[in-house]
Amino acid sequence: MTAPDPTADQAETSYVSVDVLALRFDHDRRAVQLGIGIRATAPFAGRPALPGVLLRRGERLGEAGRRALGKIGVTDPTPAMGQLITFDEPNRDPRGPTLSVALWAVADSTGTADWVPLDTPPALAFDHARIVADCRDLLAGMLWRDLHFTRALTGPVFAAADALDVHASLTGRPADRGNLNRVLAGLPGLTKDGVQVARGRGRPSALWRWQDDAPDGTA
Amino acid sequence: MTAPDPTADQAETSYVSVDVLALRFDHDRRAVQLGIGIRATAPFAGRPALPGVLLRRGERLGEAGRRALGKIGVTDPTPAMGQLITFDEPNRDPRGPTLSVALWAVADSTGTADWVPLDTPPALAFDHARIVADCRDLLAGMLWRDLHFTRALTGPVFAAADALDVHASLTGRPADRGNLNRVLAGLPGLTKDGVQVARGRGRPSALWRWQDDAPDGTA
DNA sequence: TCAAAAGTGTTGGCTATACACCCATGG
DNA sequence: CCATGGGTGTATAGCCAACACTTTTGA
Numbered sequence: 001m002t003a004p005d006p007t008a009d010q011a012e013t014s015y016v017s018v019d020v021l022a023l024r025f026d027h028d029r030r031a032v033q034l035g036i037g038i039r040a041t042a043p044f045a046g047r048p049a050l051p052g053v054l055l056r057r058g059e060r061l062g063e064a065g066r067r068a069l070g071k072i073g074v075t076d077p078t079p080a081m082g083q084l085i086t087f088d089e090p091n092r093d094p095r096g097p098t099l100s101v102a103l104w105a106v107a108d109s110t111g112t113a114d115w116v117p118l119d120t121p122p123a124l125a126f127d128h129a130r131i132v133a134d135c136r137d138l139l140a141g142m143l144w145r146d147l148h149f150t151r152a153l154t155g156p157v158f159a160a161a162d163a164l165d166v167h168a169s170l171t172g173r174p175a176d177r178g179n180l181n182r183v184l185a186g187l188p189g190l191t192k193d194g195v196q197v198a199r200g201r202g203r204p205s206a207l208w209r210w211q212d213d214a215p216d217g218t219a
Numbered sequence: 220m221t222a223p224d225p226t227a228d229q230a231e232t233s234y235v236s237v238d239v240l241a242l243r244f245d246h247d248r249r250a251v252q253l254g255i256g257i258r259a260t261a262p263f264a265g266r267p268a269l270p271g272v273l274l275r276r277g278e279r280l281g282e283a284g285r286r287a288l289g290k291i292g293v294t295d296p297t298p299a300m301g302q303l304i305t306f307d308e309p310n311r312d313p314r315g316p317t318l319s320v321a322l323w324a325v326a327d328s329t330g331t332a333d334w335v336p337l338d339t340p341p342a343l344a345f346d347h348a349r350i351v352a353d354c355r356d357l358l359a360g361m362l363w364r365d366l367h368f369t370r371a372l373t374g375p376v377f378a379a380a381d382a383l384d385v386h387a388s389l390t391g392r393p394a395d396r397g398n399l400n401r402v403l404a405g406l407p408g409l410t411k412d413g414v415q416v417a418r419g420r421g422r423p424s425a426l427w428r429w430q431d432d433a434p435d436g437t438a
Numbered sequence: 439t440c441a442a443a444a445g446t447g448t449t450g451g452c453t454a455t456a457c458a459c460c461c462a463t464g465g
Numbered sequence: 466c467c468a469t470g471g472g473t474g475t476a477t478a479g480c481c482a483a484c485a486c487t488t489t490t491g492a
Contacts, residue, residue: 012275012276013232013234013235013273013274013275013276014235014274014275014276014277014278015232016232016233016235016318054232055232055233055318056231056232056233057231057232057233057315057316058233058309058315058316059233059309059316060307060308060309061305061307083304083305085302086280086302086305086320088279088280089279090277090278090279096276096277097276097277097278099235099274101305160444160445161443161444176481176482176483176484177443177444177445177446178445178446178447178483178484179481179482179483181444181445181446182446198490198491199443200442200443200490200491201441201442201443201490201491201492202441202442202443202444202489202490202491203442203443203444203445203488203489203490203491204443204444204489204490205443205444205445206444206445379471379472380470380471395454395455395456395457396470396471396472396473397455397456397457397472397473397474398454398455398456400471400472400473401473417462417463417464418470419463419464419469419470420463420464420465420468420469420470421462421463421464421468421469421470421471422461422462422463422469422470422471422472423462423463423470423471424470424471424472425471425472
């Protein structure tokens, strides 16, 4: 406010990239997976990386996130998404200084991505391994608390066994069945649905169903 | 990754501004205050605003935060600072689309700022009132938990009465004396210092002193 | 009828909150 | 000696993790 410096205020700014942790629960592999793309262009051409784009002028973070998802063939027009953290290491991109805003998103289709386990991702381009590591703790903290995130990840109906698998993938440790059942029972908008399906040897899981806000396409 | 679009990747990006919630505990007014500057240039010339600058190419968020603090005359070369959230409403700046990364910082001097109470700030330029409102809850949650933040705000030595005032300013509700004393007793690196100073009519407060990492200048 | 998978119950520890009571100081 | 501000102790409720026990299924 004192000593205004117009030239400083109009200096060229860093680029802003939006990098997306695209998530998906694989019912068969019983794990949360991360959507990875193979970079087609330099730098790091041919190497796996998080889907990311440079933010366009005037673009909202969510729009950029959807473009990034398009890079791995996920084209849902209204994916569940949210903001995580902003990384500012100036050397994280060899093309030049680039801010990275990390977003999470839940994919509804497999697209063209490689889906790798979130807890043991392969080596990634840029500082993406570090981004994944830092954000996994945040995602674990959001599970069962941020219902927008949780509902997207579990889908409209899920078995109690799925909840255990999701918890294990995100936190790295298995959850206690009893405690998790009580957590689920306490979540608003979630009810136990008497129907159950057999999956293997033991007793079938109970099913939980989210209510309200149109599951997909009914609105 | 599929269908790479080099032109899109090199599109012009939004500007990035860094806006700082400069904080200070006023021992006399017994409240946490927010440092405000009067804008010297358009837009919103003459109106109060958070100190903010446009991020330069290759600049780290912390560096930009220090430049912003310079705008209100705070020149500490190593202020305590941290990241809050990133705002992306495209119309928040009439000059054009601008991302805003909100930081907190603790000022060691009064500089040239207007220091207003954090809990009742005046009308501010841009969407700064909204930023302050959103971030105050985050700051309240950091108190007594994020020790870097807490120690900076309280200073190296503080009275128990100050702790009550800080808590009230940030959360909006008075703290219970007894419970707060126990919280303080449980914080690592903080010890009760038998010395005490009289301030008014009643019994003098106990003093608490932070240990370790050189208070200021002893290292 | 047994092992695997799932659901229910119980306990102990930690935290948060409220409140009652005792202590030190200035007028 | 009493109002004012400060410190200590205690009781309660809620949350969370751990673990024991029961139920349902497939083989």
